[in-house]
Amino acid sequence: MRRLLLLFAIATALPVWSAQPVRAKNGMVVSVEPHATEVGVKILQAGGNAVDAAVAVGLALAVTHPSAGNLGGGGFMLVRLADGRTAFLDFRERAPAAASRNMYLDSNGKATQDSTLGYRASGVPGTVRGLDLASQKFGKLPWAQLVRPAADLASKGYALSYSEANSMRGGGRGMERFPESKRVFLRDGKYYEPGETFIQADLGRTLDRIARLGAKDFYEGETATLLAKDMQEHGGLITLADLKNYKTIERQPLTGKYRGYDIITAPPPSSGGVGILQMLGVLEGTDFAKAGAGSATAVHYITEAMRHFFADRSEHLGDPDFVKVPVTALLEPKYILKIRGSIDPEKATPSSQVHAAVFTGHESNETTHFSVADAQGNVVAVTYTLNGGYGSKVTATGLGFLLNNEMDDFAPKPGEANMYGLIQGEFNAIQPGKTPLSSMVPTILMRDGKPFAVLGSPGGPTIINTVLEVAINMIDWNMNVQDAVNWPRFHHQWMPDQLQMENGYSPDTVDLLTKRGYTVRRVGAQGECAAIRFNNGWLEGAADPRSGGTAAGY
Ligand code: DON
Numbered sequence: 158m159r160r161l162l163l164l165f166a167i168a169t170a171l172p173v174w175s176a177q178p179v180r181a182k183n184g185m186v187v188s189v190e191p192h193a194t195e196v197g198v199k200i201l202q203a204g205g206n207a208v209d210a211a212v213a214v215g216l217a218l219a220v221t222h223p224s225a226g227n228l229g230g231g232g233f234m235l236v237r238l239a240d241g242r243t244a245f246l247d248f249r250e251r252a253p254a255a256a257s258r259n260m261y262l263d264s265n266g267k268a269t270q271d272s273t274l275g276y277r278a279s280g281v282p283g284t285v286r287g288l289d290l291a292s293q294k295f296g297k298l299p300w301a302q303l304v305r306p307a308a309d310l311a312s313k314g315y316a317l318s319y320s321e322a323n324s325m326r327g328g329g330r331g332m333e334r335f336p337e338s339k340r341v342f343l344r345d346g347k348y349y350e351p352g353e354t355f356i357q358a359d360l361g362r363t364l365d366r367i368a369r370l371g372a373k374d375f376y377e378g379e380t381a382t383l384l385a386k387d388m389q390e391h392g393g394l395i396t397l398a399d400l401k402n403y404k405t406i407e408r409q410p411l412t413g414k415y416r417g418y419d420i421i422t423a424p425p426p427s428s429g430g431v432g433i434l435q436m437l438g439v440l441e442g443t444d445f446a447k448a449g450a451g452s453a454t455a456v457h458y459i460t461e462a463m464r465h466f467f468a469d470r471s472e473h474l475g476d477p478d479f480v481k482v483p484v485t486a487l488l489e490p491k492y493i494l495k496i497r498g499s500i501d502p503e504k505a506t507p508s509s510q511v512h513a514a515v516f517t518g519h520e521s522n523e524t525t526h527f528s529v530a531d532a533q534g535n536v537v538a539v540t541y542t543l544n545g546g547y548g549s550k551v552t553a554t555g556l557g558f559l560l561n562n563e564m565d566d567f568a569p570k571p572g573e574a575n576m577y578g579l580i581q582g583e584f585n586a587i588q589p590g591k592t593p594l595s596s597m598v599p600t601i602l603m604r605d606g607k608p609f610a611v612l613g614s615p616g617g618p619t620i621i622n623t624v625l626e627v628a629i630n631m632i633d634w635n636m637n638v639q640d641a642v643n644w645p646r647f648h649h650q651w652m653p654d655q656l657q658m659e660n661g662y663s664p665d666t667v668d669l670l671t672k673r674g675y676t677v678r679r680v681g682a683q684g685e686c687a688a689i690r691f692n693n694g695w696l697e698g699a700a701d702p703r704s705g706g707t708a709a710g711y
Contacts, residue, residue, distance in 0.1 A: 176639040178690070178697035181710025185696035186210055187687040188527035189706035192315055193217035193226070196306040197529055198709050200298065207535040208236060208295040209303055212288045214527050215539055216307035220360060221315060223559055224324050224546040225525040225615060228363070228375065230561040231283035232541025233423055234291055235410060235599040237608060239534035243421055247406040247592070248287020250280025250563040253394040254589045261569040272569040273576055274331070276393030278549040278562035280593065284541055287405045289372035304368035311557070312361025314354040320705030322351040328523060328546030338552040338559070360557030376400045380556060387554040413488065415441060416632055419603035425482045428474040429598025432621040436462040438493040446633040450644065451662065453669035460649045460656055460675070461500040463622055464511055467651035472513035475584030476592040486516045505674035508654035523547070524597060524615030528689045530696050538599030540613045545576060566593035577617040580652050596620045602628060608691050610638065616684035619648045623684035631690065638690035639699040646683040659683055
């Protein structure tokens with residue numbers, strides 16, 4: 158009888174069931190598209206390290222996940238090597254030399270569509286140079302070996318998955334109005350069906366040149382010449398000189414602590430790392446976790462932290478090479494205490510009453526994330542993008558790749574909402590050579606000096622909150638990595654003053670939050686987190702069930 162009681166006690170203390178991650182000992186790749194994940198695993202099996210695999214996955218996704226995977230975009234790579242070194246490669250797009258503050262305003266000062274659609278929307282792409290630098294600095298295998306799988310996928314083709322075919326027909330809509338995109342991404346004027354073989358011959362040739370001649374081809378060679386010519390013929394801004402001058406910028410990762418975990422994350426021009434650290438700082442001193450995952454009280458506290466950070470984001474974040482971003486002041490314990498003290502334990506604070514901090518004196522919906530870990534303990538987190546799904550919808554003539562619309566991540570009109578409803582200020586106004594502010598936040602969590610988890614997500618501004626929530630799910634609520642990724646998510650970005658909640662939250666919880674003063678908007682899915690957790694010698698990979706992605710290891 159006593160034994161039975163004991164069993165019952167244990168059983169009731171455990172969750173009813175748990176989703177299981179993919180487990181392996183030697184290496185793990187999590188990406189949004191199965192062919193790309195497989196390319197990464199093969200590179201690891203061939204003796205490549207996590208950086209080699211990440212480079213190959215990035216190039217493969219440029220073929221198999223064209224909504225966000227790219228040669229014509231940019232992103233961030235966060236690396237932590239087994240020997241303790243860390244690196245942050247900023248290969249995000251830069252504003253072309255001919256860009257100017259008001260370039261997207263019409264004669265009445267109204268913002269036009271040009272920052273999101275067509276040739277003028279693109280910043281100078283950084284992906285090829287960024288992946289090339291990663292391979293040179295940290296990789297083991299020859300560059301050509303990393304590019305070849307992508308080139309083969311493009312030239313030989315592959316069967317389109319349901320989610321990729323569906324994405325082209327949905328998020329890709331608008332491509333058909335650009336003749337080159339129509340030629341590449343549609344067949345006889347129709348989008349491809351799931352299961353059909355998708356061949357991208359032009360992209361295959363571009364990748365073949367990049368495999369043979371290196372990144373130089375993209376920035377100074379035939380690819381550069383064709384791209385600059387195409388831009389010139391269609392009113393785009395990117396010139397051969399812009400391409401030639403493009404540089405990946407190596408930055409110091411941002412670091413901080415939360416409940417004994419060390420956090421390594423993205424510095425400006427990402428707003429994400431500052432956001433994660435500020436919000437965790439605010440939350441650490443509250444009792445939100447005791448209320449339990451999914452409770453209205455926990456959602457309330459986390460949302461208030463989000464609201465405050467996004468108010469700061471609107472004013473204080475931008476490209477640190479152009480403006481003085483007050484990172485230290487935004488993370489100052491006294492300031493964090495002040496934010497925490499202003500949270501009403503019961504009620505939502507209207508955003509109209511929350512303002513960005515005033516500092517006196519300055520201190521000196523497509524993107525994709527993939528995570529890779531190898532047996533040696535090297536970990537890599539990459540988030541890269543064309544910005545909107547299929548970017549500017551323009552395919553570079555004869556080159557087979559889509560171009561970004563990252564110029565919209567600037568404040569096309571400071572003080573007015575951009576594509577993501579984000580209100581951004583002068584710090585993020587357009588200037589030649591400047592990098593637009595980003596929300597992408599590849600992140601590594603460390604415990605006792607060892608990697609604990611690596612994660613990231615797409616989703617515009619929701620990225621920051623998705624990463625925050627998945628980290629909290631693991632750290633505060635002890636969820637395994639798959640449960641942490643699966644768990645329903647929510648998002649608040651100060652303005653508009655609304656709490657976006659996935660349908661996974663019960664109507665009762667929504668009701669409780671509405672009573673606390675929130676305006677709740679229900680949404681289907683927020684982000685696509687790709688995470689790996691390190692657990693007693695096991696690598697546990699979690700792809701997001703919200704995406705068509707996979708985790709695979711060996
Ligand atoms: O860097 C940024 O913040 C945006 N360009 C990210 C765009 C994005 O995540 C779109 N995905 N759904």
